[in-house]
Amino acid sequence: MNELSKARATLLEVDEDAAAQRIDNFLLRRLKGVPKSHVYRVLRSGQVRVNSARVRPDYRLQAGDRVRVPPVRMAPPARASGAAMKKARAGARELPIVFEDDALLVLDKPSGVAVHGGSGVSFGAIEALRAARPGARVLELAHRLDRDTSGLLIIAKKRAALIELHRMLREGEVRKVYLALVKGRWRGGAREIREPLHKFVATGGERRVAVRAHGMAATTRARALASSSTMSLLELELLTGRTHQIRVHLAHVGHPVVGDDKYGDFDFNRAQARRGVKRLCLHAHRLEFAHPMRGSPLRLESALPVELQAAIDAEFGTVQRA
Numbered sequence: 001m002n003e004l005s006k007a008r009a010t011l012l013e014v015d016e017d018a019a020a021q022r023i024d025n026f027l028l029r030r031l032k033g034v035p036k037s038h039v040y041r042v043l044r045s046g047q048v049r050v051n052s053a054r055v056r057p058d059y060r061l062q063a064g065d066r067v068r069v070p071p072v073r074m075a076p077p078a079r080a081s082g083a084a085m086k087k088a089r090a091g092a093r094e095l096p097i098v099f100e101d102d103a104l105l106v107l108d109k110p111s112g113v114a115v116h117g118g119s120g121v122s123f124g125a126i127e128a129l130r131a132a133r134p135g136a137r138v139l140e141l142a143h144r145l146d147r148d149t150s151g152l153l154i155i156a157k158k159r160a161a162l163i164e165l166h167r168m169l170r171e172g173e174v175r176k177v178y179l180a181l182v183k184g185r186w187r188g189g190a191r192e193i194r195e196p197l198h199k200f201v202a203t204g205g206e207r208r209v210a211v212r213a214h215g216m217a218a219t220t221r222a223r224a225l226a227s228s229s230t231m232s233l234l235e236l237e238l239l240t241g242r243t244h245q246i247r248v249h250l251a252h253v254g255h256p257v258v259g260d261d262k263y264g265d266f267d268f269n270r271a272q273a274r275r276g277v278k279r280l281c282l283h284a285h286r287l288e289f290a291h292p293m294r295g296s297p298l299r300l301e302s303a304l305p306v307e308l309q310a311a312i313d314a315e316f317g318t319v320q321r322a
Helices: 023-030 036-044 082-093 125-132 159-170 245-252 266-274 306-316
Strands: 002-005 010-013 066-069 097-100 104-109 150-156 175-183 191-194 197-201 207-211 219-227 231-238 282-290 297-301
Touching: 023 036, 023 066, 097 297, 104 125, 125 150, 150 159, 175 245, 175 306, 191 245, 197 245, 207 245, 219 245, 219 306, 231 245, 231 306
Parallel strands: 150 282
Antiparallel strands: 002 010, 010 066, 097 104, 104 150, 175 231, 175 282, 191 219, 197 207, 219 231, 282 297
16 A cells, blocks of 8 residues: 555555455554544545545445545554563464465464454454564454364455455355364264354353344254264364354254353363363364465365364274264
């Protein structure tokens, strides 16, 4: 993005990295600290111009567009302490990279690491990565993983790749396969769990998800890889991508994920913790999709973390996975 003028209004030229981005999202990212309502007000009033013309909030930028951004009062940016930045950079170096090229990067996120800051977390994986790569023009999450879920996480390094990845995820063109250790013996073979999910805020402000008839359609495909009298190892494929989908679906059918402190069986979790299983036993194991820029097939895998593999071995011995 090149500044063409430093007058009261700022004139920006859109480069390829910002192309295909909606003008409202572009402004919200650039004008951090400005209330969202004010950003939309200046858009609708015509104070923002693209190539000297008024545009709707859903206008998608093109390379070479010239955007006039009016002067607005912004809150001073929050500055992270030197110690926090140093910690973030160190954290990024500890995040294993499974795949990287000029368009995208796939991390093997450990359990306990948030994907982004918020809710009491100063730095997540994406902030740590940006701190470690200050020269990177684009580093954006293509999707999310729960903080306590380990495994594969896609980061876009180009705006066009991000737009295409979002389309692919929305249209079910990214195959996401998880492994989970759950309570109880799984019976009935491979099947699909089709239950609508509704997000709500519980008493005390905690965000939760529950199966509700009026919720969003959600489908999880499940099959058992191993079972004992007390636990099962499941392979799960997300056919939709709702918040907490696997955890809520499995709890609903009577097989909560071991270590789930939100939807799980708390007494069972405490018993397993005494045996050394002290994490959410859910792992984003495999991704299969076409490269968003080149179309070449990608099949990426993350091995089970040591502590999760140890829990599985202790319960079932060596498990042959398809």
